[in-house]
Amino acid sequence: MSGSMEFLLWTKGPMFDIAMVIFAIGLLARLAEIFLLGRARNYAEPRAGEWPAGLRTMLTRTVADRGTFERAPFNVVVGWIWHLGFLAALLLFVPHIELAKGLFGISWPALPNPVVDFLTAITLLSLVATLVHRLNHPVKRRISTIEDYLVWTVVFMVVLTGYLAYHRMVNPYPLALGMHILSAEILLILLPFTKLTHILTAFIARWYNGAAFGRKGVQS
Amino acid sequence: MSELTLERGLAAFRAEIDAPTAAFFSSCVHCGICAQSCPFYLETGDPKYTPILKLEPLRLIWENEFTLLGKLKGLLGLQRKVTDAMLAEWEELLYDSCSMCGRCSMVCPVGNDLAYMIRKSREGMVQSGHAPEGLISASVRAIKTGSPMGLQWKTLAVQIKHVEDSTGLKVPVDQVGADYLVMLSSMEVINFPEYLEAITKIFDHAGVTWTLSTQCFEATNAGIQIGNKDIAAQLVERVVAAAETLKAPNVISPECGHAFTAIRWEGPNLIGRAYPFRVFHIIEVLEELRVAGRIKTEGKEMDRLSLHDPCNLARKSGVIQQQRNLMDLVADNFVDLKEHGKYQWCCGAGGGVSSNERAEPLKMAAFKRKKAQIEEVAPERMVTMCATCRTQLEEGLEEFNMDIPVVGLTEMIADHLVEKETGS
Ligand code: SF4
Ligand code: SF4
Numbered sequence: 001m002s003g004s005m006e007f008l009l010w011t012k013g014p015m016f017d018i019a020m021v022i023f024a025i026g027l028l029a030r031l032a033e034i035f036l037l038g039r040a041r042n043y044a045e046p047r048a049g050e051w052p053a054g055l056r057t058m059l060t061r062t063v064a065d066r067g068t069f070e071r072a073p074f075n076v077v078v079g080w081i082w083h084l085g086f087l088a089a090l091l092l093f094v095p096h097i098e099l100a101k102g103l104f105g106i107s108w109p110a111l112p113n114p115v116v117d118f119l120t121a122i123t124l125l126s127l128v129a130t131l132v133h134r135l136n137h138p139v140k141r142r143i144s145t146i147e148d149y150l151v152w153t154v155v156f157m158v159v160l161t162g163y164l165a166y167h168r169m170v171n172p173y174p175l176a177l178g179m180h181i182l183s184a185e186i187l188l189i190l191l192p193f194t195k196l197t198h199i200l201t202a203f204i205a206r207w208y209n210g211a212a213f214g215r216k217g218v219q220s
Numbered sequence: 221m222s223e224l225t226l227e228r229g230l231a232a233f234r235a236e237i238d239a240p241t242a243a244f245f246s247s248c249v250h251c252g253i254c255a256q257s258c259p260f261y262l263e264t265g266d267p268k269y270t271p272i273l274k275l276e277p278l279r280l281i282w283e284n285e286f287t288l289l290g291k292l293k294g295l296l297g298l299q300r301k302v303t304d305a306m307l308a309e310w311e312e313l314l315y316d317s318c319s320m321c322g323r324c325s326m327v328c329p330v331g332n333d334l335a336y337m338i339r340k341s342r343e344g345m346v347q348s349g350h351a352p353e354g355l356i357s358a359s360v361r362a363i364k365t366g367s368p369m370g371l372q373w374k375t376l377a378v379q380i381k382h383v384e385d386s387t388g389l390k391v392p393v394d395q396v397g398a399d400y401l402v403m404l405s406s407m408e409v410i411n412f413p414e415y416l417e418a419i420t421k422i423f424d425h426a427g428v429t430w431t432l433s434t435q436c437f438e439a440t441n442a443g444i445q446i447g448n449k450d451i452a453a454q455l456v457e458r459v460v461a462a463a464e465t466l467k468a469p470n471v472i473s474p475e476c477g478h479a480f481t482a483i484r485w486e487g488p489n490l491i492g493r494a495y496p497f498r499v500f501h502i503i504e505v506l507e508e509l510r511v512a513g514r515i516k517t518e519g520k521e522m523d524r525l526s527l528h529d530p531c532n533l534a535r536k537s538g539v540i541q542q543q544r545n546l547m548d549l550v551a552d553n554f555v556d557l558k559e560h561g562k563y564q565w566c567c568g569a570g571g572g573v574s575s576n577e578r579a580e581p582l583k584m585a586a587f588k589r590k591k592a593q594i595e596e597v598a599p600e601r602m603v604t605m606c607a608t609c610r611t612q613l614e615e616g617l618e619e620f621n622m623d624i625p626v627v628g629l630t631e632m633i634a635d636h637l638v639e640k641e642t643g644s
Contacts, residue, residue, distance in 0.1 A: 029288055034242040037286070043488035045498065047538055061331050064253075067559050068327045071256040079251065079329070139252040142267035148250050193289045198330050201246040206331030208240035213325075213333075216485060217538025218562050220326055 004175035011181040019185035026192025027200065034204065046215040053214020054207040060219075061206045074133065078126045085123030086159065089116055113166075120163050127156050151194050157183040226304045229348020233281045233302070236340035244337060245282050247330040248272055254324040254334055259566055259586040260317040271324040271334045274313040277302045278341045304348070311350045314341050316579035319586065320571030321531040326562060335536075338571075342447020354576040355446040362442040363451060366458070368575065369406040373434055376409055380432075383417045389424050391416070394466065395431035400505070401468035401497075402430050403439030403459060403483070405476040407607040415475055415607075418634035419502065425637045426514040428505075430472075436462035439474050441482035445572035452482070453490040459483060463497050471499050475630060477532030477606040478570055484537060501533060502630055503605050507542035510549060517636040520552040526599035527556060527629075528590070528613060529564040530606035543605060543629060550636045551603075557593045565589045569612035587616035594624065602626045 064076045090096060092111040101107040111119075131152055134140045161180035163169075170176035190196060198205075213220035254271040255261040261269040283290040284299045293299045322335040345351050358368040365372060380391045392398060400423075408415050423430050436458040443452030463471050473480040484499045500508075509515045527547060533539045540561040547554045559565060568586030573579045590613070594602065602617075602624055604610050613626045 030246065033287060034239050034246060037237060037239040037242050039239050040489065043492065043494045044485045045488075045494070057331060061329060064329065065327060065563060067563060068253060068256055071262075072253055075251060075253055075256075134250075137252060138265075139255040139261070139267040139270050140250065143250050143252060143270055143273055145250070195247075195249050198247040198249050201243050202330035204243040205240070205247040205333075208243055209325060209328075209331040209333045212240070212336065216536065218535060218540075220562070 004172045004178065008174035008178035008181070011178045011185065015182065015185055019188045023188040023191060026189075027197070030192050030197055031200070034201065039208075042215070044215075047217035048214055050211035050215050053219055054209075054211035057210025057213070057220050058203050058206045061209070074129075078129050078133070082123050082126040082130065085119045085126065086155070088119045089123060089159065089162065092116060117163075117166060120159060120166075123159050124156070124163060127152070127159065131156075147194055151190065151196055154183065154187050154190060158187050224347060224349030226302075226307070226348050229307060229344045229346075229350070230281065230302060232347035233278055233341070233344035234285060236278065236343055237282050237286055240333065241278070241337055241340065242282060242286060244330075244332040244334075245275075245279050248332060249330060251329060254328050254332070257323040257327040259319075259321070259323075259568060259589040260582060263585045263588045264582070268313065269317045271318075271338075272332070274310070274318060275334065275337050275341060277307060277310055277344065278337055281344075307345065307348050307350045311345060311352065314338060314345055315352050315355065315572060315576055316582050318571055319531070319566045319568060319573045321566035322536050323531070323563070323566065326535065339444075339447065343449060344447075346446055346448045351446050352572075352576040352578060354578065355442065355572050358572075358575045359442040359446050359448065359451050362438070362440075362455060366436060367406040367438045368440060368442040369410065371406040371409055371438070373437065376404070376432075376437060379409060379413050379416060382413065383420055387417060387420055387424075389420050391420055392429075392431040394434055395429070396466050398429040398431040398466065398468060400428060400430040400470045400472050401463050401466055402432055402472045403474050403479070404432070404437050405440045405474040405479050405607050406438055407440070407611065408474055408476065411611055412475075412607055412628060414631045415628060418628070418631040421634045421637060422506065422509075422515065422630070425516070425640065426509045428509070428514075431466060431468070433462040433466055435465055439471075439483050440476060440479040441486075442572075442575070444482045444486055445478065445575065449490060452486070456483065456487040456490050459487070460491065460495060463495075469497050470505075471495075471497050472505055473499060473501050475502050475605050475607060475628060477530030477536075478608065481532040481536050501537070501539055501605075503533065503539055503542050503546065506546055506630065506633060510546060515549070515633065516638040517549055517633065518638050519636055520550055521601075521632065522552050523600040524553045524555060524598070525551045525601050525603055526594065526597050527554070527560070528567060528602055528604040528609055529560055530604065530609045531564065531566050531570055533606065534560075534564055535562045546629060546633060547603065550632055555597055555599065557597055559593065565593055567609045567612040567616070569608050574608055574612060583612070584616065584619060587612060587619075591616060591620055591622070594622070599624065603629050603632060605629045 069076050093116045094110045097107050097110050161183045165176035165180045210220050258271050280302050318338050320335050324334040361370045362368040441452050441455045443455050473483050480501045488494050567590050568583045573583050610626050617624050
């Protein structure tokens with residue numbers, strides 16, 4: 001018991017600090033890496049401004065166009081479900097909000113625990129579905145790399161350990177919670193150096209995309 | 221082009237990496253959705269034609285040389301390098317199986333502008349000596365003769381004579397101070413002489429002053445298709461010089477989608493300065509004339525017509541509503557293809573695919589997407605406004621024994637002009 005308590009305290013203490021530092025510095029470095037490259041000046045007479053179109057695409061690209069939805073419904077729907085489930089569990093679960101309150105001093109309303117529990121189960125199932133899809137769809141299999149499987153494993157572990165801890169399915173409890181926290185820390189550490197950066201850079205990418213099309217008069 | 225080497229190729233790839241490219245590669249989640257937007261993948265079912273995969277050489281250069289982790293891998297000797305063999309393999313992916321239609325750029329959920337990066341990758345391919353033969357010879361001909369097909373002014377002069385004889389109108393040549401300098405594409409001159417006749421009639425009808433230039437009549441840009449900035453810039457400079465000689469305030473791009481994006485969007489950036497004139501596609505000019513009430517038509521086409529939007533004109537340049545307004549002017553029974561405008565499907569021939577003979581089977585495979593779209597709507601004729609698209613539609617429809625003629629929108633408008641009252 002005491003060993004597991006020590007483990008939990010370590011994940012909440014020194015390991016947490018290490019993860020946060022690597023996450024923050026890594027992410028800043030990645031953003032600098034992108035923005036310092038700059039963009040060539042554009043001399044062509046624009047049809048419209050870049051900013052409104054860029055900002056719109058940052059939002060609108062979240063929803064697939066109808067044709068794409070019809071051609072890849074599984075991809076679109078399962079992608080949506082697990083992203084939403086993950087975000088709901090991350091942001092609307094009481095202990096997570098309390099953590100934010102402790103760290104940043106801000107809080108917001110939570111979802112009832114049984115609801116989060118249900119969403120977490122759905123998320124786990126859809127993550128498994130994405131893995132099966134990745135292993136079976138010819139395009140996905142062809143373009144997947146070790147990193148894709150590594151990232152999948154880490155994300156899955158974060159959700160799974162959370163689910164196990166909540167249901168007290170691993171004993172002792174401090175070990176279960178410690179494992180969950182450690183998985184989340186591994187995710188934070190990997191985030192700046194893997195495709196997980198898309199949680200931030202996708203919005204930059206969308207802006208550039210929207211801006212490029214927008215100045216030509218097309219909302220992309 | 222002297223001494224094309226892997227070294228030069230890598231340097232060219234490197235020079236293309238910018239903030240958008242880095243943001244795009246950083247964001248890719250390998251979801252594979254881009255494949256679902258690419259006619260070359262969809263119609264062959266071969267996953268190697270997945271758009272993001274076509275960018276692997278550029279992505280590797282970015283990862284190896286522009287990211288922290290990549291450099292770290294380099295120190296440990298873990299980098300995967302771009303080799304000559306790799307580029308040789310990618311030549312087919314970056315040229316034969318990509319018409320730079322830009323559809324993938326519209327659907328990638330993280331917002332990657334894949335077509336933008338394909339264009340960039342081609343710069344590296346040319347410098348490393350991995351561009352297709354057909355495009356190399358088109359570029360050489362364009363630089364040497366002014367036309368990618370080696371067409372000379374004397375051929376055009378013969379055509380001008382024909383047009384003048386059949387219309388009784390003068391085709392203005394080298395008129396200083398005309399409002400519009402009209403550029404052509406060799407493809408148009410050879411395959412669709414109706415176009416020149418049509419604009420001659422329309423501009424006379426609408427009282428527009430215009431001119432051709434003996435100094436430069438070709439506005440397609442083989443340098444952009446192959447991916448060579450120096451050649452591309454030279455070709456743009458020729459158009460600019462011709463417009464400056466004639467003091468033309470406006471330049472009309474040929475009825476060719478690619479030529480339009482080349483001169484309208486890439487041109488000023490290639491020469492590093494803004495133009496002293498404005499650039500329009502003929503469809504934009506016709507629409508302006510229509511709005512101003514300067515085009516008077518009579519009668520309408522009564523058969524069932526549908527429209528093919530050239531990628532370069534619609535998705536890549538925002539000219540979408542104009543052609544529909546013009547269709548309404550002269551067509552009674554116009555029906556759009558299901559996915560059209562910015563979500564239209566490529567005919568399969570753009571981006572240099574049609575100048576690359578080796579790519580013929582892929583070009584026809586990609587066309588099957590368009591064919592299916594056309595079958596869905598079952599028009600009696602197709603209308604379009606790009607010489608390359610039109611040629612591809614004609615060839616493709618014939619290949620599949622579909623008896624659907626293809627017409628140019630400009631000619632269709634010219635056919636319906638109200639005759640001018642003589643003597644007024
Ligand atoms: S659609 Fe976008 S994110 Fe998905 S694989 Fe293609 S480029 Fe990557
Ligand atoms: S630009 Fe068009 S042809 Fe090229 S990869 Fe994208 S969807 Fe395919």
